[in-house]
Each structure stands twice: as C-alpha cells, then as structure tokens.
Amino acid sequence: MKKILIVLVLAFLSGCMSITKVEGEQVVNNRMAVKVTDAWNKVSAPGTQQPFDMWTQEGLTLDHLRLWAAIKPGQALLVRPAGSVPVGQKAARVPTYQSGMPLDQLVNLFEVLYSADGSMVSMTKVEPAVFAGEKGVRFEFSVTRKGDDVQLKGVGWLSQRKDELYAATFLAPKLAFFPRLLPKAESVVRTAQIKG
Amino acid sequence: MTYPMARAGASVLLCALALIHAPVQAQQSKNLAPGFSQRPAASKLVVVPADMELFSIGAGGVPEPRADWTLAAQKNVQAGLAARKLQLGGEVLGLEEKDMDELADINSLHGAVAQSVFLHHMMGGVLKLPTKNDALNWSMGDAVKPLKDKTGADYALFIWIRDSYASNERKAAMIAMAMLGVGIAGGAQIGYASLVDLNDGRIVWFNDLRRGIGDLREAEPAKETVDVLLKGFPASR
Amino acid sequence: MTEMVLGGRRAFLRSACKHCLGMGALLPGLPAFAQGVAAVDSAGMPLPAERFSRPALETDEGGLWGMMDREETRLRRSPFVVRDAELGKYLQDLVCRLAGDHCPDIRVHVVRTPLFNATMAPNGMMQIWTGLLLRVENEAQLAAVLGHEIGHYLERHTLERLRDLRSRAAFAQFIGMFGLVGAIGQLGALAGAFAFSRDHETRADRLGMRLMKRAGYDGRQAAQVWDNLLGELKITGGEDVGKRSPMMATHPPVETRRDELLKLAGDAPGSTGAEQYQQAVSRFRLGWLQDEIRRGQFEESLVLFNRFLSRNAQDTQALYARGEVYRLRAGQQDLQFSLDDLTRSTALDQAPAEAFRALGLVQKQRTDGPAAVRAFEKYLAVAPEAADAGLIKNYIAELTP
Numbered sequence: 001m002k003k004i005l006i007v008l009v010l011a012f013l014s015g016c017m018s019i020t021k022v023e024g025e026q027v028v029n030n031r032m033a034v035k036v037t038d039a040w041n042k043v044s045a046p047g048t049q050q051p052f053d054m055w056t057q058e059g060l061t062l063d064h065l066r067l068w069a070a071i072k073p074g075q076a077l078l079v080r081p082a083g084s085v086p087v088g089q090k091a092a093r094v095p096t097y098q099s100g101m102p103l104d105q106l107v108n109l110f111e112v113l114y115s116a117d118g119s120m121v122s123m124t125k126v127e128p129a130v131f132a133g134e135k136g137v138r139f140e141f142s143v144t145r146k147g148d149d150v151q152l153k154g155v156g157w158l159s160q161r162k163d164e165l166y167a168a169t170f171l172a173p174k175l176a177f178f179p180r181l182l183p184k185a186e187s188v189v190r191t192a193q194i195k196g
Numbered sequence: 197m198t199y200p201m202a203r204a205g206a207s208v209l210l211c212a213l214a215l216i217h218a219p220v221q222a223q224q225s226k227n228l229a230p231g232f233s234q235r236p237a238a239s240k241l242v243v244v245p246a247d248m249e250l251f252s253i254g255a256g257g258v259p260e261p262r263a264d265w266t267l268a269a270q271k272n273v274q275a276g277l278a279a280r281k282l283q284l285g286g287e288v289l290g291l292e293e294k295d296m297d298e299l300a301d302i303n304s305l306h307g308a309v310a311q312s313v314f315l316h317h318m319m320g321g322v323l324k325l326p327t328k329n330d331a332l333n334w335s336m337g338d339a340v341k342p343l344k345d346k347t348g349a350d351y352a353l354f355i356w357i358r359d360s361y362a363s364n365e366r367k368a369a370m371i372a373m374a375m376l377g378v379g380i381a382g383g384a385q386i387g388y389a390s391l392v393d394l395n396d397g398r399i400v401w402f403n404d405l406r407r408g409i410g411d412l413r414e415a416e417p418a419k420e421t422v423d424v425l426l427k428g429f430p431a432s433r
Numbered sequence: 434m435t436e437m438v439l440g441g442r443r444a445f446l447r448s449a450c451k452h453c454l455g456m457g458a459l460l461p462g463l464p465a466f467a468q469g470v471a472a473v474d475s476a477g478m479p480l481p482a483e484r485f486s487r488p489a490l491e492t493d494e495g496g497l498w499g500m501m502d503r504e505e506t507r508l509r510r511s512p513f514v515v516r517d518a519e520l521g522k523y524l525q526d527l528v529c530r531l532a533g534d535h536c537p538d539i540r541v542h543v544v545r546t547p548l549f550n551a552t553m554a555p556n557g558m559m560q561i562w563t564g565l566l567l568r569v570e571n572e573a574q575l576a577a578v579l580g581h582e583i584g585h586y587l588e589r590h591t592l593e594r595l596r597d598l599r600s601r602a603a604f605a606q607f608i609g610m611f612g613l614v615g616a617i618g619q620l621g622a623l624a625g626a627f628a629f630s631r632d633h634e635t636r637a638d639r640l641g642m643r644l645m646k647r648a649g650y651d652g653r654q655a656a657q658v659w660d661n662l663l664g665e666l667k668i669t670g671g672e673d674v675g676k677r678s679p680m681m682a683t684h685p686p687v688e689t690r691r692d693e694l695l696k697l698a699g700d701a702p703g704s705t706g707a708e709q710y711q712q713a714v715s716r717f718r719l720g721w722l723q724d725e726i727r728r729g730q731f732e733e734s735l736v737l738f739n740r741f742l743s744r745n746a747q748d749t750q751a752l753y754a755r756g757e758v759y760r761l762r763a764g765q766q767d768l769q770f771s772l773d774d775l776t777r778s779t780a781l782d783q784a785p786a787e788a789f790r791a792l793g794l795v796q797k798q799r800t801d802g803p804a805a806v807r808a809f810e811k812y813l814a815v816a817p818e819a820a821d822a823g824l825i826k827n828y829i830a831e832l833t834p
Contacts, residue, residue, distance in 0.1 A: 017322065017323065018322055019316075019322065019323060019324065019325060019326065020326065021326035021327060039326070039327045040327065041325045041326055041327050056325070057327065058309075058312055058325075058334060059309075059311075059312025059313070059315065059316045059325060059334075060312065060315070060316075061308045061309075061311040061312045061315070062308055062309065062312050088670075088671070088677075089669050089670055090668070090669040090670070090671070091669075092669065092730055093729055093730055093731065093732075094729075095729055098763070101763075102794065102797070102798065103824060104794060104821065104824060105761065105763075105794075107821075107824075108761060111727055112727060112728070112729035115727050115728070115729075116729075118546055120512070120513065120545060121727065122820075123820050123821065124820050125820050125821075125823070126820055126821035126823060126824045127821075127823030127824055127827070128823065128824060128827045137824060144512045144513065146513070146546075148304050148307055148308060149300070149304045149507075149510075149511050149512055149513065150304050150305055150307075150308050151301065151512065173305055173308065173339075175301065175302075175305055175336070175337075175338075175339035176305075176335070176336055176337030176338055176339040176397060177337070180337060249500065249503070252496075260493050260496055260497075261496040261497055261499060261500035262491070262496045262499075263490045263491075263495045263496045263497075263498060263499025263500070264489075264490035264491040264495065264496075266496075266499055266500075267490060267499070293506065296510075297509070297510055300510035300511075
C-alpha cells in the first residue's frame with residue numbers, strides 16, 4: 001500500500017489514533033467556536049500533537065478540514081513527527097507564525113505547509129475576506145500529491161486578532177469530491193467565531 | 197545518520213503483521229453499498245488491469261520482486277476471472293495497460309478512495325468514520341465518466357494485490373526459529389477488489405484480502421485467491 | 434512483509450545523494466547500522482561494451498526490471514514529469530554522449546521536485562529532478578552527475594546491492610538463530626552493507642569521471658558540483674558536514690568525494706558548456722527558483738542564490754529570488770537586503786513580474802506607501818491575471834490616501 005496508508009496503519013497500531021463524530025457546537029483549541037450542522041469525523045493522534053484539528057468526511061486519503069485557533073507568534077503551523085530529524089542534523093524550518101505578518105505572507109505559510117511532503121502547490125486566487133469575524137484573506141489553491149499523483153483542490157481562510165492566528169483549510173480531490181464537499185466545509189467555516 | 201523513528205517503526209511493523217493475519221470478515225452487508233445487491237441483467241462489466249506485485253522473501257527477510265511470479269499472477273487472475281464468467285456476467289470487457297494512459301487520473305483517484313475504504317471501513321475498529329454509520333458509502337461521482345465513455349460499461353472492477361512468499365531459505369529459517377520458540381512471518385497477501393457503478397460513481401461492492409496464505413503463482417491455487425477476493429461478488433440477473 | 438514491500442517500488446531506486454538537501458525532511462530514513470569501511474579497489478574499471486539484454490523473468494534481476502517497468506509506466510502518466518520536447522531532447526543527447534553504445538537503453542524523465550537528485554534504475558529508467566537542473570551551472574557539471582548514475586547502471590549496482598543485502602540478512606539471521614551476540618552480531622553483519630554502498634558510490638564517481646572526460650568535458654567540474662553543494666549541506670549539517678562519515682552513510686563524506694574527484698580529473702582540458710546549458714534551461718529557471726523559495730528553507734536558498742550572484746551579479750532572476758527570500762525570512766536586517774536586491778532586479782531588463790510584487794510588499798513593510806503603490810501597479814500591469822490580484826488591489830486601496 002502507498003506510504004500514506006502505512007503511516008496511518010502504524011499510527012493506528014501504536015494505539016495512537018482515534019476518530020470521533022463532531023456535530024453541533026464545537027470549539028477548536030478552546031478559542032474558536034464553530035457550528036456543525038452536517039456531522040464530520042474528527043481525527044486525533046495523541047502521539048504527535050499537531051497545532052490544528054483535523055476533520056474528514058470521506059477519509060484521510062481523500063479530504064480534510066484543518067482548523068487552527070489562537071496560534072501564537074513563534075508557533076509552527078505544523079509539527080514534524082518525533083524522530084524525523086537525523087541525529088546530528090539541524091531540523092529543517094517549518095512554517096511559523098510571527099506577529100505583524102502581512103496577509104500575503106500568511107498565505108505563503110500555507111503554500112510552504114502543503115509542499116512540505118514534495119507535493120506541487122500553486123495558489124490560484126488570493127483575495128481579502130472576513131474569517132472568524134476579523135478581516136483576513138480567502139485563498140484557493142491546487143495540490144498535486146507526491147505520494148500518489150492525485151490532483152486536489154483547496155480553499156483556505158485566515159485572519160488575526162491580537163497577535164494570534166486563526167485559520168482553516170479544506171482540501172479534497174479535484175474530481176467529484178471537492179465540488180461535492182466544499183459546501184459542507186464552507187458551512188462550518190462561515191460560523192467560526194473567536195472566543196476569549 | 198541515525199533515524200530514531202525508523203527504528204521505532206520497525207517494531208510497530210511487527211504488530212502490523214498481526215493485523216495482516218487477521219481473519220477476513222465475511223459479512224455480506226459490509227461488502228455491499230446500501231440498497232445494492234445485484235447488477236441488472238445484461239449490464240456490462242469492464243475489468244481494469246489488475247495492479248499486482250509479487251515478492252519473494254529471502255532467509256533474512258529481504259523482499260525481492262519476482263517478475264515471473266507477477267506475470268504468472270496476472271495471467272492466473274485473468275484466467276480466474278474468466279473461469280467465473282457466470283459470476284461476472286455475460287458481457288465482460290478487458291482494458292489493456294496502454295488504455296490506462298488516458299485514464300490515469302481516474303485510476304489514481306480510485307486508488308485513494310479504495311485506501312480510505314480499506315482503512316476506515318474494512319479494517320474499521322477505531323479507524324471507523326462515525327458519519328458513515330458502518331455503511332459502504334463512497335462514490336467517485338462524475339469522475340468515472342471518461343471510463344464509461346471509453347468502454348460503454350456499466351460497472352468497473354479494480355483489483356490491487358501485494359503478495360509475498362517465503363523462499364525455501366526463508367521457510368528453513370522459519371522452521372529453525374520456530375524450534376527456538378520464535379515466530380517470523382512467512383509472507384502475506386494484502387489487497388482489494390472494488391466494483392464501481394459507472395453510471396453514478398458509487399463503490400457498490402468492495403472486498404479486502406488480509407492473510408498469510410494463498411498462492412497466485414500457480415493456476416490452481418491462484419483460483420483460490422481469486423475465489424476469496426471475489427467472494428460475494430454481486431451477480432448480474 | 435517489510436517496509437520495502439509496503440513502501441513501494443520507489444524504495445528500490447538508486448539515488449545520487451539520499452541525504453542531500455532536505456531529503457531527511459521528505460523521506461523516511463534508513464535504519465541505523467554500525468560503521469564499517471571496505472577497501473576501495475583503485476584498479477582501472479572496464480566499461481561494459483555490450484548493451485544489456487532484458488534478463489530472464491525468473492531471475493532476481495528480471496524481478497527488479499519488471500518492478501521498475503511498472504514504476505516507469507506510472508511515471509509516464511505522472512503530473513510531476515516535465516514534458517518538454519526541446520528539454521527532453523537536450524538531456525537525452527547529453528546522456529547519449531556519455532553512455533555511448535548504451536544510449537538506446539536509457540530513458541530520461543525530468544521530475545519536478547525542488548531537490549538535488551538523480552536516480553537510475555536497472556531497466557534504464559533515469560530520473561532527473563528539477564532541483565538538480567537548477568543547481569548545476571553548466572553542461573559539464575550535469576554530465577558529472579549523470580555520468581555517475583550511468584556508472585551505477587553499467588555496473589548493475591542496484592542488483593548487486595539487493596543480492597548483497599539478501600545474503601547479509603541471511604547471515605545475520607543465521608547468527609541470530611544461534612543466539613550469538615544477538616543484535617550486535619546482526620549489526621556487524623549488516624554493517625558491511627553500507628560500506629558496500631560506499632564502495633559503489635566511489636566506483637560510480639570514477640566511472641562517471643571517465644565517461645564525462647571521454648565526452649570531452651572538464652573533469653574538474655565534477656568536484657565543483659560537490660563543492661557547490663557543501664554550502665547548502667552545512668546549513669543543517671553543521672560546518673563539518675563535509676568531513677563526516679556519519680554512522681550509516683551510504684556515500685563517502687562530501688569533502689572526500691570532492692577531493693577524490695579533483696585528483697581523478699587531473700589537468701586535462703575540457704569543455705564546460707555553460708552557455709549551451711543556460712540556454713537549454715532558461716525557460717524553466719524562474720519556475721524552479723520559485724519552487725525553491727516555496728520550500729521555506731531560507732538559509733539553504735540564500736546559499737544557493739548567493740552562489741548564482743557571485744557568478745553573475747546582474748542575474749535578474751536570482752536577484753529577485755534572493756530578495757524574496759530575505760523578505761520572507763524577515764530577520765533583523767533582511768528588509769534592507771531585500772530592498773537592495775529587488776530594487777536592482779526591477780531596474781534590469783527582463784525583470785519578472787513577481788519582482789515588482791515583491792518590491793511592493795517590501796515598500797509596504799517599510800511604510801513607503803507611494804513606492805509600494807508604484808511597484809504594485811507595475812506588477813498588475815504586467816500580470817493582470819495574477820492569482821493575488823484581489824489582495825494586491827486591496828493593498829493599493831489601503832495605501833492610497
């Protein structure tokens with residue numbers, strides 16, 4: 001099976017992974033509330049704690065909705081798994097939020113994030129928008145996945161408040177899945193509200 | 197350079213073998229999409245070239261690809277499918293490998309869908325997607341249109357198999373280790389067979405294979421693997 | 434089943450430099466083994482004159498070919514392959530000059546990946562990554578790397594490695610069976626496997642040198658490749674990365690390699706083919722520079738772009754690229770460095786549209802509104818269909834009183 005599957009199977013076997021149903025009122029990282037009308041599946045991997053929540057409709061090899069809330073300056077948007085850095089080597093840079101980053105640079109963080117596994121990423125649209133009640137940006141992008149050559153389409157939203165970053169990205173195969181599932185992602189993202 | 201994760205990964209892989217040796221679930225409803233039980237009479241089926249790779253495992257556990265076995269397996273699976281003409285139904289079309297050039301996107305997309313079905317539905321357990329309510333409910337939608345247009349078929353059968361066999365040295369090592377009280381894996385089959393409705397893109401039937409036995413290299417035992425893989429394959433009436 | 438079966442066909446590909454440039458960030462690593470060094474045979478190596486014929490299906494070589502054929506079928510359909518007739522012909526011709534009679538058996542595929550690497554499979558499938566094409570400065574340097582890969586192919590190293598791994602693993606199992614020294618014994622038996630690989634790499638370097646010289650290239654450029662790479666490697670590997678022979682290295686230390694190649698090159702003259710090379714890749718360079726920037730590895734990118742600019746201070750695209758990286762890194766003095774580079778880039782002919790965008794963003798960051806608006810408007814004039822036109826127009830509106 002392809003690499004993605006192996007990683008998932010290993011995570012499952014290490015007793016790490018769990019998948020729970022999410023619907024109704026949900027809160028991300030205690031700081032961002034969303035309303036979920038059509039239930040999603042939330043994937044948790046307590047092993048490597050990522051700074052985002054990850055939800056899926058059809059499965060991890062197909063689509064995901066990632067939600068970041070109250071990311072602080074100096075915090076990475078993605079955590080590289082333990083043991084991925086060879087002994088004696090310095091770790092590679094990971095996209096990291098800094099306060100005062102302009103919107104275009106925040107979008108760039110996600111471009112880097114999605115290319116980290118060797119996938120080809122291209123931003124196709126970037127325009128001002130409101131997310132979680134704050135002025136920010138909405139961006140569209142395409143990803144060609146390195147692992148299996150599948151072409152995916154994505155949409156992202158981000159904004160800041162008081163030097164904290166809030167963001168969401170939805171990615172799904174360009175054929176059939178993206179058009180069908182985007183409304184479900186949008187209906188969640190539309191309701192996002194910063195708490196506290 | 198040492199890579200600590202790879203070392204940890206090795207021990208977890210041993211656990212993976214336990215999973216691979218798990219018995220195949222034979223529940224009818226797990227393999228069928230809700231509301232689907234058989235294909236309409238006179239429906240056409242296209243068999244997509246099976247994606248197979250057979251390996252020999254040497255005494256030390258190193259897997260080596262075997263082209264002759266893979267070729268034999270491809271022939272045997274084709275023969276096995278042909279021998280089940282009754283089960284497959286009247287009109288069965290084949291596709292050549294070169295036909296797949298223009299169908300690469302559908303093929304890779306189906307691979308991703310099949311992986312999610314395999315992981316979240318067939319393996320299930322803690323990996324189940326609660327919103328699926330234990331149903332085989334996946335669809336490729338209109339992504340399958342080019343395949344339908346090209347072949348005129350109503351259904352497509354995709355097969356994927358990875359199979360490894362213990363070489364004689366490996367078997368000897370297994371016996372020796374067994375005498376010392378240690379079990380080592382001899383080889384395993386993992387794979388899936390997936391039936392897609394080309395009119396609406398739904399996966400209407402899916403079966404997976406996870407076991408430590410089975411032999412695709414010879415015609416007769418290969419028929420057995422095909423039998424297990426296609427167990428419950430929906431007839432056309 | 435082991436990782437290689439589950440890991441797929443790509444695990445079997447030979448690579449020029451598995452641990453170069455961020456590979457550790459992308460690919461799972463090799464397991465740890467103890468070090469052992471095999472003596473390298475410095476006797477002359479004969480070049481196999483006869484082309485290889487397809488091996489019988491039931492042999493281990495046949496198995497590898499079969500698997501690589503299937504991988505090549507997938508590759509031919511992959512969106513990652515750069516399909517350009519002109520570039521393809523240029524590279525195939527170069528490979529033919531190097532491989533001589535074996536030319537018809539080697540098929541070149543250019544794969545869009547922003548890392549320094551090339552691989553060669555026993556069935557003749559060669560992959561060249563765009564990160565390599567970005568980094569080499571001339572035809573001779575490319576010939577050195579491709580010659581090295583052809584060297585692996587001609588000596589059937591992948592096959593040897595598989596056979597060797599198989600017998601070593603069996604030996605290790607044998608030791609394990611009788612409970613002798615347990616894990617350490619197994620490590621000792623398998624340690625040789627990596628020395629064997631290092632021997633392969635040295636042989637491939639030598640064979641590659643012979644091939645490139647035979648084709649008329651300046652052998653010293655082979656050493657230059659590694660010298661150039663050292664700078665980037667030091668970013669994550671530290672200052673002594675070039676001298677290290679880390680525990681499980683499959684390749685000799687980079688400095689050793691460079692020095693050996695320099696010795697092998699001697700004083701013989703040869704061509705470098707800088708102009709021909711730059712001509713062949715000029716259409717793609719901006720895209721590859723942007724792929725490099727997208728990696729987000731600022732320090733490595735700066736080393737690379739500094740090198741380009743040390744060769745040609747008026748390299749418009751490199752000025753833009755370096756300016757962009759300074760802007761994104763946003764370190765203490767980076768904004769000033771960025772402004773300098775982008776001002777120079779946009780003043781030159783052929784400045785890419787993106788340079789004006791970057792300049793505008795820097796001016797905005799420096800709160801020089803009018804300058805920012807000027808640059809943004811130039812950007813939108815040149816690239817009205819830009820993906821971020823919406824955002825940039827919004828910036829213009831914000832900055833215009």
